Amino acid sequence: MRVAWVIGLAAALAAAVCGGFGLNGEPIAYGAVIAAVVVRPDFSRWPLEFYPVLVVLVGLCMAIGVSLGLALVGVPQVFSFGLVALLMQLLTLFLPAKLRMLAGVVAVAGVLPLLSGSPSWSAWGDQLLAIALGLAIGTLVQLAFTPARLQVAAGEPDPPEPEPEAADPPLPQRLQAGLRSPLFWRKLVVASLALAVGQGVGALTPKYLYFGVVLLLNDAIGDTLLRVRDRMIGVSLGILMPLLVFNTMGMGTLQTGIVMGGTAALVLALGAGEHLRTALISSGVSFIGYGPLVAWYIPNRWLDYLMGCGLALAVGLLLFPDSALRRYARLSADPQANAAALARLLPAAQEEARWLGRPLPQPHPSTVGR
Numbered sequence: 001m002r003v004a005w006v007i008g009l010a011a012a013l014a015a016a017v018c019g020g021f022g023l024n025g026e027p028i029a030y031g032a033v034i035a036a037v038v039v040r041p042d043f044s045r046w047p048l049e050f051y052p053v054l055v056v057l058v059g060l061c062m063a064i065g066v067s068l069g070l071a072l073v074g075v076p077q078v079f080s081f082g083l084v085a086l087l088m089q090l091l092t093l094f095l096p097a098k099l100r101m102l103a104g105v106v107a108v109a110g111v112l113p114l115l116s117g118s119p120s121w122s123a124w125g126d127q128l129l130a131i132a133l134g135l136a137i138g139t140l141v142q143l144a145f146t147p148a149r150l151q152v153a154a155g156e157p158d159p160p161e162p163e164p165e166a167a168d169p170p171l172p173q174r175l176q177a178g179l180r181s182p183l184f185w186r187k188l189v190v191a192s193l194a195l196a197v198g199q200g201v202g203a204l205t206p207k208y209l210y211f212g213v214v215l216l217l218n219d220a221i222g223d224t225l226l227r228v229r230d231r232m233i234g235v236s237l238g239i240l241m242p243l244l245v246f247n248t249m250g251m252g253t254l255q256t257g258i259v260m261g262g263t264a265a266l267v268l269a270l271g272a273g274e275h276l277r278t279a280l281i282s283s284g285v286s287f288i289g290y291g292p293l294v295a296w297y298i299p300n301r302w303l304d305y306l307m308g309c310g311l312a313l314a315v316g317l318l319l320f321p322d323s324a325l326r327r328y329a330r331l332s333a334d335p336q337a338n339a340a341a342l343a344r345l346l347p348a349a350q351e352e353a354r355w356l357g358r359p360l361p362q363p364h365p366s367t368v369g370r
Contacts, residue, residue: 212308
């Protein structure tokens with residue numbers, strides 16, 4: 001399984017290089033996890049602009065978190081955390097359509113400096129350096145081990161561009177539409193209060209209720225259900241290798257590679273490739289980020305993420321619910337419906353039908369063969 005070997009090697013090499021730069025603790029975890037998840041299972045390449053955009057965006061969001069954390073150093077964490085969470089949700093409104101997939105990254109990156117309890121600019125620099133190293137090492141290792149037939153294909157002319165979608169509205173229109181949407185305000189308010197809710201219900205790692213909201217709660221119920229299933233399967237698969245390796249081999253750079261590569265091999269062997277990235281993040285955070293506390297951390301993380309999933313589902317069902325299944329049925333009945341919109345909506349509609357025990361909606365004829 002070439003991809004498992006590449007992921008394990010990338011994670012181990014990133015951990016070693018980060019250590020060589022004098023980094024330790026959380027930055028090493030960031031570098032190793034990023035190196036693992038940036039490897040694409042099909043060995044295709046990320047667009048070149050992906051790298052600077054991601055580093056700049058993450059650096060900006062983390063800088064906002066550090067600035068507010070230092071300015072509000074005497075304020076209870078739940079308040080500063082909620083304020084940063086609110087600002088991150090507002091920042092997502094500025095993302096153009098091509099970068100909207102990074103909305104979850106924005107929401108997470110902003111609060112990362114606050115999780116240690118003592119944000120600082122030196123820690124910000126170390127974490128950003130580790131992220132950049134992880135991106136570079138993961139990409140280079142993938143490139144070095146890309147099968148020859150794929151390297152040849154990569155040098156061939158690009159296929160024809162797909163049919164362009166509607167142009168992204170100007171920024172003022174995007175901001176106006178977002179601020180008028182009750183779904184945006186729903187997520188903003190719940191994200192701002194999620195850490196307080198976690199502490200109120202006695203979660204040992206309440207940050208996972210926040211992550212549950214910002215990463216799983218989507219506009220449509222079906223989308224939220226789809227993400228909840230991915231998160232719980234991925235997290236559950238990702239906790240197995242850290243426990244096994246820690247209890248049999250201890251910790252170290254080699255063990256980091258074994259954990260990440262072993263998780264990839266396990267997930268792919270079970271035919272659960274769509275959950276690979278979630279499982280790798282779960283393994284890396286558990287093993288590299290918490291080390292000797294891994295046996296304590298894993299069950300608590302799993303339970304608190306379960307509560308985060310429950311919070312996301314409750315909010316999606318009770319506050320301004322939007323059914324992807326009903327929306328797909330309406331669009332399918334419209335002869336003028338956009339085929340790309342139907343194709344994007346289909347997985348969420350199918351997931352919602354699956355949870356309701358209804359027949360799965362079928363692809364619209366206009367999307368077949370696209």
